[in-house]
Amino acid sequence: MNSTTLAPRPVLEPLADGVTRVDLRPRYEGSNICTWIGFKHVNYLVEEAVLDHLRQRGFAPGKLYERHGLCVDVVDIDSRITHAFHIDDVATAEVRPLPGDALAFAVEISVDGNPPVKAVSAKVRVELRLDPHGHPAEPVPAELAPYAVARLGQAPVKVTSPAAAGPAPEGDVLAGLTAGRNAYAWKWRIPYFYCHFTERMQMSGYLRQMEEVVDLFLADRGVSIKRLLDEQDWIPVVPHSRITILDEARMEEDLYTVFTVENVFKRLTYTSRMDCYVLRDGILVPTATGRITHGYAVIENRRDWSLVDFDDRLAGALEGAPAAPSTRR
Missing domain, CATH: 3.10.129.10 (Hotdog Thioesterase)
Structure with missing residues (x-):
């Protein structure tokens, strides 16, 4: 995954290891031709899986913004689709951290079945953007400060x-x-x-x-x-x-x-x-x-x-x- 060249930063312990899982369903809006789900809505599933991973690790995007003025922005998403999604499918997403960047993740999504079928492999990177608006906010937690960016x-x-x-x-x-x-x-x-x-x-x-x-x-x-x-x-x-x-x-x-x-x-x-x-x-x-x-x-x-x-x-x-x-x- 290409990304901005970054100075070495300390490991963000809650995101450093472990896999999270979440079940998702594609949105009805994405079923445009017959019952197949288009690539855009497949990528929406990938994004939702990463946001859920952050929530499970204690970094809920809403709270980061409301309390600390940190905006969770997906800045890179690279997805390969190997199996079609249909509107009634249940998608099971697994998210794991990628080595070398605490805010980069690998996502694998399987379609419910017996056995489940792997449908998507993706890599995602997020950034924590400081809110440019001057509303009062609590200080950025010390563990997140090295990851906060102004742009x-x-x-x-x-x-x-x-x-x-x-x-x-x-x-x-x-x-x-x-x-x-x-x-x-x-x-x-x-x-x-x-x-x-x-x-x-x-x-x-x-x-x-x-x-x-x-x-x-x-x-x-x-x-x-x-x-x-x-x-x-x-x-x-x-x-x-x-x-x-x-x-x-x-x-x-x-x-x-x-x-x-x-x-x-x-x-x-x-x-x-x-x-x-x-x-x-x-x-x-x-x-x-x-x-x-x-x-x-x-x-x-x-x-x-x-x-x-x-x-x-x-x-x-x-x-x-x-x-x-x-x-x-």
Whole structure:
């Protein structure tokens, strides 16, 4: 797992060893095609398992914030899905600490069965962000003080953009982000319901962003989700996704999201990268980056599907020349 380079810190004893377990059910909202659960809601299960682990170890996220002004932020989530979830499944999650970082965890989730079937393997990292608002709070406990940070992610990394010399038309920024790339870009205002702790976009917001930019990209290339469902009974499936927060994106800022197809492998899967930026003082500041792998499956009945090779239309759309940039508010 890539993470910010950190100075050595003392071991956080309550999190240093041991495994926690929790039973979870996927949310009904995630059952979009038949009864299968999409990758975003699978990652929600991973996140919930880590939060429950912290609660069981005496670090309930709500109390950390309310008493000490410490915000628990998931800043990296890397998940591999090996078995489909259905809406009525019971998921059993096991969380264990990863060596070398007291705030990094391995998560394994199994689907209830006889025997249970391993469905997800993930690695997650959290940070304890000091609340920037001036409300009174009790001192941060001594054992947590070495882990408290004033800002999420790495030191700000700035990328020169077409707007670097001053404000530029929106389309020029989007065009600059996709120039010479097999990519799609859009601009979007961050609403409060993608944020938490009163201020900034949270990991689940970036998962939603990744899901939507794929949908917009496919529609832009003429192979929308609905079109392939209507014409071929095909759906996209996700075996792997990862998102890393690099810096903070704030409520009501404009987020520029770029989706770039990196590789189409033997017409079986394709891998893509998502990069997110905010524009500050004429400079594009990266706030998150991620990768996602897709395959396609044909619906066989209301419960089963099987993987298919890409046909010429889909392969051509994925490998095609960059499309015109798009704006969506």
